[in-house]
Amino acid sequence: MLKRQRRNVEDVGASGSLNDLSFLLIIFFIVIAGFNVNKGFLLNLPEKSKPRIVMKQNLMKCTLTNDEMILLDGKSVNQNELETEIKSMKAKFPDMTFLLLIQDNVPYQKVIDVVYLVRNSSVENFSFKMDGRS
Numbered sequence: 001m002l003k004r005q006r007r008n009v010e011d012v013g014a015s016g017s018l019n020d021l022s023f024l025l026i027i028f029f030i031v032i033a034g035f036n037v038n039k040g041f042l043l044n045l046p047e048k049s050k051p052r053i054v055m056k057q058n059l060m061k062c063t064l065t066n067d068e069m070i071l072l073d074g075k076s077v078n079q080n081e082l083e084t085e086i087k088s089m090k091a092k093f094p095d096m097t098f099l100l101l102i103q104d105n106v107p108y109q110k111v112i113d114v115v116y117l118v119r120n121s122s123v124e125n126f127s128f129k130m131d132g133r134s
Contacts, residue, residue: 057093058093058095058096058097059096059097059099060072060085060086060089060096060097060098060099061073061099061101062082062098062099062100062101062114063100063101063102063103063131064100064101064102064103064106064110064111064114065103065106066103066104066105066106068106068107068110070082070114072085079113079114079117082114082117083117083121086098086117086118086121086123087121090121090122090123095124095125096123096125097123097125097126097127098118098123098125098126098127099127099128099129100114100115100118100126100127100128100129101128101129101131102128102129102130102131103130103131104130104131115128
Protein backbone atom coordinates (compact mmCIF):
# COMPACT_ATOMS: atom_id res chain seq x y z
CA MET A 1 0.00 0.00 0.00
CA LEU A 2 1.19 3.41 -0.87
CA LYS A 3 1.84 5.72 1.93
CA ARG A 4 0.42 9.19 1.47
CA GLN A 5 2.78 11.98 1.96
CA ARG A 6 1.47 14.74 4.15
CA ARG A 7 2.20 18.25 3.28
CA ASN A 8 3.76 20.30 5.98
CA VAL A 9 1.47 23.22 6.63
CA GLU A 10 3.31 26.30 7.77
CA ASP A 11 2.70 27.15 11.35
CA VAL A 12 0.40 30.15 11.88
CA GLY A 13 2.78 31.37 14.57
CA ALA A 14 5.55 31.77 11.98
CA SER A 15 4.10 35.16 11.03
CA GLY A 16 4.95 36.46 14.50
CA SER A 17 7.57 38.83 13.14
CA LEU A 18 4.89 40.42 10.95
CA ASN A 19 2.71 40.87 14.02
CA ASP A 20 5.59 42.52 15.87
CA LEU A 21 6.21 44.88 12.97
CA SER A 22 2.51 45.83 12.81
CA PHE A 23 2.47 46.50 16.55
CA LEU A 24 5.57 48.71 16.35
CA LEU A 25 4.10 50.70 13.45
CA ILE A 26 0.88 51.30 15.36
CA ILE A 27 2.82 52.51 18.41
CA PHE A 28 4.98 54.74 16.18
CA PHE A 29 1.96 56.48 14.62
CA ILE A 30 0.26 56.92 18.00
CA VAL A 31 3.37 58.61 19.39
CA ILE A 32 3.82 60.82 16.30
CA ALA A 33 0.15 61.91 16.43
CA GLY A 34 0.81 63.30 19.92
CA PHE A 35 3.42 65.74 18.59
CA ASN A 36 1.01 67.58 16.27
CA VAL A 37 -0.25 69.80 19.09
CA ASN A 38 0.54 73.49 18.52
CA LYS A 39 2.36 75.04 21.43
CA GLY A 40 3.96 78.43 21.76
CA PHE A 41 3.09 81.71 20.14
CA LEU A 42 1.04 81.90 17.00
CA LEU A 43 2.38 84.76 14.93
CA ASN A 44 0.99 85.91 11.63
CA LEU A 45 3.74 86.38 9.09
CA PRO A 46 3.39 89.09 6.47
CA GLU A 47 2.92 88.11 2.86
CA LYS A 48 5.86 88.69 0.51
CA SER A 49 3.65 90.25 -2.12
CA LYS A 50 2.39 92.97 0.23
CA PRO A 51 5.24 94.78 1.99
CA ARG A 52 4.02 96.67 5.01
CA ILE A 53 4.85 100.34 5.51
CA VAL A 54 5.02 101.42 9.14
CA MET A 55 4.70 105.07 10.10
CA LYS A 56 7.34 106.31 12.54
CA GLN A 57 4.78 107.41 15.14
CA ASN A 58 3.24 103.89 15.07
CA LEU A 59 6.55 102.21 15.89
CA MET A 60 7.64 101.35 19.43
CA LYS A 61 11.29 100.23 19.67
CA CYS A 62 12.40 98.15 22.61
CA THR A 63 15.90 96.76 23.18
CA LEU A 64 16.88 93.79 25.34
CA THR A 65 20.49 94.18 26.41
CA ASN A 66 22.99 91.50 27.37
CA ASP A 67 22.72 92.51 31.04
CA GLU A 68 18.95 91.77 30.88
CA MET A 69 17.86 95.41 30.82
CA ILE A 70 14.82 96.55 28.85
CA LEU A 71 15.44 99.83 27.05
CA LEU A 72 12.54 101.82 25.67
CA ASP A 73 13.67 104.92 23.74
CA GLY A 74 17.04 104.64 25.48
CA LYS A 75 15.46 104.67 28.95
CA SER A 76 15.63 101.62 31.21
CA VAL A 77 12.21 100.24 32.20
CA ASN A 78 10.95 97.16 34.01
CA GLN A 79 8.28 94.81 32.67
CA ASN A 80 5.41 96.59 34.43
CA GLU A 81 6.46 99.96 33.01
CA LEU A 82 6.85 98.40 29.56
CA GLU A 83 3.34 96.98 29.75
CA THR A 84 1.96 100.39 30.76
CA GLU A 85 3.80 102.10 27.88
CA ILE A 86 2.56 99.50 25.38
CA LYS A 87 -1.06 99.95 26.48
CA SER A 88 -0.70 103.74 26.34
CA MET A 89 0.77 103.60 22.83
CA LYS A 90 -1.86 101.08 21.73
CA ALA A 91 -4.61 103.47 22.90
CA LYS A 92 -3.13 106.32 20.82
CA PHE A 93 -2.20 104.25 17.76
CA PRO A 94 -4.31 101.08 17.39
CA ASP A 95 -2.15 99.91 14.45
CA MET A 96 1.09 100.26 16.38
CA THR A 97 4.04 98.00 15.58
CA PHE A 98 6.31 96.71 18.35
CA LEU A 99 9.96 96.25 17.32
CA LEU A 100 12.09 94.17 19.67
CA LEU A 101 15.87 94.46 19.22
CA ILE A 102 17.67 91.57 20.92
CA GLN A 103 21.39 91.69 21.64
CA ASP A 104 23.52 88.58 21.20
CA ASN A 105 23.67 87.07 24.69
CA VAL A 106 20.23 87.84 26.09
CA PRO A 107 18.82 84.87 28.03
CA TYR A 108 16.08 83.07 26.14
CA GLN A 109 13.59 83.36 29.00
CA LYS A 110 13.90 87.17 29.03
CA VAL A 111 12.96 87.30 25.34
CA ILE A 112 9.99 84.98 25.95
CA ASP A 113 8.82 87.17 28.86
CA VAL A 114 8.77 90.29 26.69
CA VAL A 115 7.10 88.52 23.74
CA TYR A 116 4.46 87.14 26.09
CA LEU A 117 3.86 90.62 27.54
CA VAL A 118 3.44 92.11 24.04
CA ARG A 119 1.05 89.38 22.90
CA ASN A 120 -1.07 89.80 26.06
CA SER A 121 -1.30 93.53 25.32
CA SER A 122 -3.17 92.73 22.08
CA VAL A 123 -0.44 94.11 19.82
CA GLU A 124 -1.05 92.60 16.40
CA ASN A 125 2.06 93.92 14.63
CA PHE A 126 5.20 92.50 16.18
CA SER A 127 8.70 92.37 14.77
CA PHE A 128 12.05 91.39 16.21
CA LYS A 129 15.64 91.67 15.12
CA MET A 130 18.92 90.36 16.46
CA ASP A 131 21.17 93.29 17.30
CA GLY A 132 24.86 92.39 16.96
CA ARG A 133 26.05 95.21 19.22
CA SER A 134 27.19 94.06 22.65
